[in-house]
Amino acid sequence: MPEPIIIFDDVTYTYPGTEEPALHSISFQIEPGEYVAILGLNGAGKTTTGLCVNGVVPTMLGGELTGKVTVGGLDVADYPVREMSKLVGMVFDNPEFQMSQMSAAEEVALGLENAGVPYEEMMRIIPETLELVGLAGFEERSPLALSGGQQQRLAIAAVLAMKPQILIMDEPTSNLDPIGKQEVFDMAAKLNRERGMTVIVIEHEVEVMARYADRVIVLEAGRIVMNGTPQEIFGRVDELAALKLRVPAAAELAKVLGSEYGLWKGPAPITTEPAVKAINELLGANRG
Amino acid sequence: MSMQAALPIAMIPGNSIIHRINPLAKLVWVVGYVVLAFSTQNIIILYSMAAFALLLAPIAGVTRPLLKGALILVPVGSSLLALQIIAPAVERPWTIVDQLGPLSLYGDGVYYGFVLLGRIVASLLLALIMVMTTHPSDLFTSFAKLKVPYTLNFMLAMTLQLIPVFQREVGIIMSAQKSRGMKGSGFSAVLPSFVPVFVGAIERVQQLSISLESRGFGSNGIKTSYRQVKGRPSDWVIGIIGVLVVAYLSTISIMRGTWSLATEITFSPLFVLVTFLVAASLFACVVLAAVLFSFKK
Incomplete structure (x- = not known):
């Protein structure tokens, strides 16, 4: 049995300036190579859970965190996000807000530059990664001139280029059409299967999650209410309906x-x- | 919608000799132009500089966009000339060369007006050519080589990026307000859209900072660069020639007390009158057009 790569041990977190905790004593573990879907309504704490894994919560956003989040054997609260970035890649829901460079290639290069990857290696990784997300040939295009779906895939490429062990995608397909959604999930599944990447997807798309995920965690108002295989979870139709979640x-x-x-x-x-x-x-x- | 078009002055992609010059060599010339322009009052030098800049435009293939960008000089230049002729910014006594109703036209102002105009024209033209032929990323990579702090460099680059983004955002918000029956154009419509734009900007910046940090931004280790900017021998030659020419001409100018040719060159009263009338009417036209345009909207 391999050591779990992510361990949440009784984590309670309150955002700065709020009274009510966003997460209430959350505990779960994720094994290396697992594909985990996190479901829940808006405000259930899905994004906050994701932010805990790469350390944006609490090191960047502040607030009060009790309990312990261990990722790859490191206590997240002790490391700056930029250190965690070697281990955890996170893609957020609004791709345009994640773009900062003049061209797609430079956007992908940013993380590599920060990690000090040599030029020659960069020249190999960048086209490879753009190819992987279906953006080959878009190297010199301005990220802002791409469509929503292309931007989303570029945001994913920018993270993938850094070859993290854990990929977290926070509603990665909110801007995509059905084909685009399928592409993103296929890609994540491929990375999960072929590279053994641990994938955490925060999503509303239950159909897709039922197909790909090894495990589903359901959050409600900052608490874990269900945690099991898709077969177990999605079989509980009435309970999910009571949580106002689709099945x-x-x-x-x-x-x-x-x-x-x-x-x-x-x-x-x-x-x-x-x-x-x-x-x-x-x-x-x-x-x- | 093309994002590039949102900026009036942007890089015109190309592969001319000018495009290929190292950004720093170009920057040396731009800074040199400004230094020389402000250390001399010799209009021959000033207008030769402007002419040289204009010569570069067809080589770089940016003549049309350059002239378009230089249109901004029309209101600036015309008001400058007209004002200098009726109120020179030089020491008295002024010599009256003509009288236009209650206005006295001064000969001293004509020369000085042309000096001021020449400074602006020369510096602006060359700066525009540089901007139009240099990829911003290459420029910032060059800055990084000059040990400009990474964060500062990033801020500059980011600002360039965000201008078209915010322009578009203002457009969206103004359309939204228009669709709810608010005034859709003019200054009074822009003002109320500022609050949502700024709130949106803060949110965007917060999200961006999280995203950047998640990609290792601000790490202490060695950074590498995707963009490779070459400094070839020819770039060094261009840069050094620029420095030498500027140093030589500005030293002479300063030693001769700005090298003004005001006493050598005299303007006939008719020339002064015509210059004044043309400049003043041009400026009046621009103002009138601006006023009409804003009312029509």
Whole structure:
């Protein structure tokens, strides 16, 4: 059993100037190479949880943190964010606000420059990373002249170039069309599978999370209310509905078929394919 | 929407000889131009400098944008000349060369007006050519080589970046206010949109600082640079020639007490009158056009 790469030990955090804690005694662990989805309504503490991992909370934003966040064996509160950046890459929801350079290539180069990566290596990494996010050939374009989806992918590239062990994406697809969303999640899944990168995604897209995530953590008002595999979590349709969270359509359909028509037995499917298969069988049985 | 177009003066991409000169060599020339322009009152030198700058424009392929950028000189230059002719900024006694109704036109003012104009024209033209032929990132990389602190350099670069962003933001907010029935143009419409723009700016900067810090900004280790700016021998030659020429001409000018040719060059009353009328009417036209334009909106 490998050592967990992220450990939240009874973490309570209050933003400066507020009374109510944003996180209430949160404890969980993430193993290296896990793909974790964090779900919750706005204000549930998802972003704050992400910011704890790379140390923006509490070193940059201040506020009061009790408990301990350990990432890669380091107590996050003891290291400046720029040190944590070698370990943790974080992409935020508004890509345009993360752009600071005159060209896409320079945007990707920024983190490498700060890390002191030699020029020759940079010349190799930058095209490689832009290729990875599907922005090859955009090197000299101004980041501000890119579309929302392209900016989002550029923001991801800027972080990926630094080769972090942990990638946190905070609503990375809020500006993307369905195809763009798919691309981002496919890319994250690929990095997760092929490079063993630990991925944490903060998202509303339950369908996609059901497909990719190894684990789902559900937050409500700063507390962890569920923590388990997508199969376990998304099967609890009523509980999620009570939390005003969406569930994958397949799970909801199975739920309705089961409770109202008595047509569904066993665990609810959470992705489309098994649901289609099961319904087909159901129809076949009824026809015959 | 092209972001580049939002800035009136921006780099015109190209690969001319001028584009390829090291940014620092170009900067030496721009600073040299300013130094020389303000240490001499010799209009021959001043207008030769302006002519030289103009000669560079077609080589760099920036003639049209340069002339467009230089349009700003019309109100500045015309008001300057007109005012100097009726109220010279030189020591009395002034010599009256002509009388236009209640206005006395002074000969001393014509020369000094042309000196002031020449200084502005020469410095501005060369500075514009430099801006139009230098990639900002290359300039900032060069600054970094001169040991300009990284943070300061970054601030300068960031400011350039944010100007078009805020221009666009003002546009969006003004449209939003217009759609809610507020006045959509003119100064009174710009003012109320400042608050949302600034609040937005603060939020943007906060998010940006988190993002930058997350990418190792401010780390203490050695920094490398993606942009490689070469300093070839030719760049050194250009820079050194610039320094030498400027040093030589400004030293002579200062030794001769600004090297003014005001006594050598005299202007006929007719020339003074025509210059004044042209400058004054040009300026009046500009003012009138500005007033009409703002009312029409």
